[in-house]
Amino acid sequence: MKPAPFGYLRPESVAEACEALARHGEEARILAGGQSLGAMLNMRLVRPALLVDINRLDTLSKIEVTNEAVITGAMVRQADALADARIRNNVPLLSMALPHVGHYQTRNRGTLGGSVAHADPSAEIPLVLATLGGEVELKSARRTRRVRAGDFFRSALVTARAPEEVITALHWPAAGQRTRYAFEEFSVRGGDYAIVAVACALDEERRSVRLGFGGCGEAPQVVELGYGPEAIAQIAADAAGKIECRADLQASTAYRRNLAVVLARRVLTAASMRQAVSA
Amino acid sequence: MIEVRASEKVRIRFILNGREIGGEAEPRMLLADFLRHVLHAHGTHVGCEHGICGACTVLLDGRAVRSCLLYAVQVDGAHIQTVEGLGPGEGKLNDLQDAFRRHHALQCGFCTAGILISATQFLAEYPQPSGDEVREMLSGHICRCTGYHGIVEAILDTARRRAAAKAQHERAG
Numbered sequence: 001m002k003p004a005p006f007g008y009l010r011p012e013s014v015a016e017a018c019e020a021l022a023r024h025g026e027e028a029r030i031l032a033g034g035q036s037l038g039a040m041l042n043m044r045l046v047r048p049a050l051l052v053d054i055n056r057l058d059t060l061s062k063i064e065v066t067n068e069a070v071i072t073g074a075m076v077r078q079a080d081a082l083a084d085a086r087i088r089n090n091v092p093l094l095s096m097a098l099p100h101v102g103h104y105q106t107r108n109r110g111t112l113g114g115s116v117a118h119a120d121p122s123a124e125i126p127l128v129l130a131t132l133g134g135e136v137e138l139k140s141a142r143r144t145r146r147v148r149a150g151d152f153f154r155s156a157l158v159t160a161r162a163p164e165e166v167i168t169a170l171h172w173p174a175a176g177q178r179t180r181y182a183f184e185e186f187s188v189r190g191g192d193y194a195i196v197a198v199a200c201a202l203d204e205e206r207r208s209v210r211l212g213f214g215g216c217g218e219a220p221q222v223v224e225l226g227y228g229p230e231a232i233a234q235i236a237a238d239a240a241g242k243i244e245c246r247a248d249l250q251a252s253t254a255y256r257r258n259l260a261v262v263l264a265r266r267v268l269t270a271a272s273m274r275q276a277v278s279a
Numbered sequence: 280m281i282e283v284r285a286s287e288k289v290r291i292r293f294i295l296n297g298r299e300i301g302g303e304a305e306p307r308m309l310l311a312d313f314l315r316h317v318l319h320a321h322g323t324h325v326g327c328e329h330g331i332c333g334a335c336t337v338l339l340d341g342r343a344v345r346s347c348l349l350y351a352v353q354v355d356g357a358h359i360q361t362v363e364g365l366g367p368g369e370g371k372l373n374d375l376q377d378a379f380r381r382h383h384a385l386q387c388g389f390c391t392a393g394i395l396i397s398a399t400q401f402l403a404e405y406p407q408p409s410g411d412e413v414r415e416m417l418s419g420h421i422c423r424c425t426g427y428h429g430i431v432e433a434i435l436d437t438a439r440r441r442a443a444a445k446a447q448h449e450r451a452g
Contacts (some may be wrong), residue, residue, distance in 0.1 A: 005305065008350070009284045010281040055353060115287050190418040
């Protein structure tokens, strides 16, 4: 199908984008990589009056590394993030998750910020951001603010972003020296929506683990538990017992929860093995 | 800043297969439709129109992207390469296309243009890929004729021949 008619606005600065959003409010949609929005437009699931195309705002494509975090501009393409050594070294969990995002061809165009803005319940990038306790930076004509991932993802396709705000950057906490990571997901076909995805950040020093579950509820769900290498099966079962699991055409609640247990066990095992190798 | 009303047509210019071209389109016109219906470049095929099947894949500034998820107005000033731009001349095949023929990597041909385009970027990025890497890249395309085996073989064969040619060139040079 073809999209319903829309106006097109291409700003030359973030300020111009904010101004356009202030003027048009909910009538406008921001066009980032367009790998989700484009499909929704073509299927006429959305009919915005105006698209604000931020693809030429080069200031949103930067990657910055500080002592505490890696800050990725909202328009960093998924393929570029996957190839970036700074991300691989400082946010390894994101590098592990990115191969599961869409396909080779859609990662060429799809962006980190676009995936976060879209907030699909099974999307990997929001899941990693929530698991790591990262933040979303938002800008409007009036103010700039940062929202914790846990507060940002409210429900399926619903976020804390106001209609006049544009996501400008994502803040990814830098990997702890003694934290080990792993990522696993199950989908029917490669690149398809994950029925369940699990991200793991295992802090060896604090003997605690954060397990993030995607595809289970309406938004990423993160459980933090104590960790001991002898208790992996128990931790996986406990974590999966604490989350909400929805039912849909692909999987029942019981199936999803079982899958969550299995994948949680796998990521815990993989992360603890990494610990053994580097010790 | 550029602002175009929904009903307004905008003039678009870009480089298609090395030649500067132009045309007019409303903002909602997909790049795939602009190529086919305005420029009459029918080599790029349109399948699902939501980014899954891969038939409409073109190179945008050297990167394989879905032309059904791009609007023509977005690529103003860009370099676009389609299947028509792969061969060395009218009716001639490049090495990758020739490998597709030798390995029976197509039957109906509907998906082929998109796969050739993806493989073009992929081989530039991964000159000596593994079969698994080729399959991972190919998961972004749907082919209902071949079962993919011939396609994987054709891409691996092209990689091997290019590597051999490069080694020979380096020895000679």
